[in-house]
Amino acid sequence: MRSQDYDRLYLSPPHLGRHELNYLHKAIEDNWVAPVGPNLDGFEQDICEFTGAGHCVALSSGTAAIHLGLQLLGVGPGDEVLCPSFTFVATANPILYLGAKPVFIDSEAETWNICPERLREALLEMQRQNRRPKALIIVHLYGMPCRLREVLSVAQEYGVPVLEDAAEALGSRYEGQPLGTFGDVGVFSFNGNKILTTSGGGALVTNHPGWADKTRFWATQARDPAPYYQHSEVGYNYRLSNLLAGIGRGQMGLLEDRVKRRREIYTWYQKHLHAIPGLALGPQEPAGGHSNRWLTCLLLNPAETALTPEQLRLHLETRNIESRPLWKPLHLQPLFAEAPVYGGKVCGGLFERGLCLPSGSAMTEADLQRVASSIHAINHLA
Template identity: 75%
Template sequence: MRSDEYDRLYLSPPHLGRHELNYVHKAIEDNWVAPAGPNIDGFERDLNQYVGTQHCVALSSGTAAIHLGLQLLGVGPGDEVLVPSFTFVATANPVCYLGAQPVFIDSEANTWNLCPMRLREALEERARRGKQAKAIIIVHLYGMPALLPELLEIAAEYGVPVLEDAAEALGSRHRGQALGSFGQVAVLSFNGNKIITTSGGGALLTNNGEYARQARWLSTQAKDPAPYYQHSAVGYNYRLSNILAGIGRGQMELIEERVKRRREIYALYHELMRDLPAVEVGPTEPAGTRSNRWLTTILLRPEHTERTPEELRQHLETHNIESRPLWKPLHLQPLFTSAAVYGGQVCADLFTRGLCLPSGSSMTDTDVRRVVKALQEML
């Protein structure tokens, strides 16, 4: 098959709906094109209502939200922050922005998220060295809820605050409670590949009013209350624009539809590959949780195939289908060769065996079958 015989299937393209233009046109008509305005206020209200938090600050990216969140938790030069190794580098980069050091923690095999046993091991071992972690970052990878009861209990036991990285997990829930509402601060991402998008953007969520006030201040260049430009602290240009917030408002009207469709896509992949012994579609949801299934992922079983994820990726490309390896663990990145790591074997194995498949909510069932058919040619 020639790669141009079919339209390209992308991994997770933007999926705009019916109402985004209404908010964008209104912003332009009213000349609200700056990083302030009614769309930002409305978008923050929408997110608070959906997630169940009291305060939301709309920002230019999820990375900006992590940066500010860590700063609000007091992270600074020389501090240590415990970070999952199995995540995108944007989770750890803001630790470095602040002059702190990431300490990487392995995954557990079921959800692929932060391992409670390894987290406790790291906290105990750092404590023996006289080092108290300044913060713990919990990531909900690919929209899958982490083992929150265990992780939050350990964090509370050691008195370490939690930043909840829900960048991939808007629409996911744990025992009915929305992810993004569990940490002292939490972050969302609205990058173009996320379950909803503002093209680029993010948000910081919290129930702490002072944190929210500080985040707004820092995100607008930390301007002091004065009739002239006075600054007593370093600030950032991190606020979301009113136009992009309008896209977000339209997207939020469709969030449950988007989650429903992503879950249907995962279920169809799972059904179509049920009898393919070389493939495991995962991870599986823990009891009492709902994943938004942002990306459907597979693991190859080496006992049933000698194929590699890279061979599958290249084969899918010949069918004009985009796929992507699972995250390369951060402790294996050249950037972090000197960082401490606890475990690492689980996430390294996941990276070696895993592949992300096209999962966008605009995919049809025929598109999913096309991907599976191409995989079956190799497996």
């Protein structure tokens, strides 16, 4: 059958409930369509209550949150920022915005996140060369907690402040504590494909009240307290709108159910795909980790199967099923060709072997069966 004979099955589409419209209608009825308003305040409070963070600033994107978060940590021109190589480019682009330089760190094979051993190697070498990184960005890839206890221990030992990129990890926990609240600054994304969406948006969380105030100041064009428009610093148009915050408020009440469903989808795939030679699901939870399983991913072992991720991706497209390669490591991107990297083989191997499967929380049993049967069909031919 042709791909157009099937309805499109997307990787991670938005999944709205019934309450988002209530907040939107109320905002429109009350004429709160300006950038600020009750939904914005309420959404920030909801995030604080869910995560336990002291302060939250809702912004136009997770990228904007990383940008301002690095600025809070004092990152500027010529500074070096440690960053995992295996992540979406939005993690590292703000380093360039600030005129700083990324230093990439390889992954470890369990969680696919930043490797504590490689991190220590980088910091030790930099110390010997009298180079001190201004900040460390950690990422919880695909919603999977990194080995936080080990990573934070290394960062603390070398006195490096931490920005925690939890863009994909809202609802995930480590030793019972919500992700996003371990770093000096935490970041979330509410892009359309995330487990909670405001169409587009993000948030910065911190326990430093002065930092939250500074973030709001920068995010609203850095307007000085004067009756006229006066500006002493560079500012940005980074605030989330009151309307989009209303969508977020409606979504927050559904978050635990969405996490539960994504974890069920991972378990379903595990049960129905485990018998395929050379195929394994990942990443794996570290001790103490509880992932939201934002995306279920697979790895193909070339020693056990001739099937490649690209062959599988193209085959799924014939069934109108969207899948996606794992992130191409940033040290392999032309944009960062000159950046130093510590390691690289682990995340490079993951990229070559991996594929993300449809994982949306609205997937039905029939949807899952369609994906699994398609994978079994090409495996039979491989």
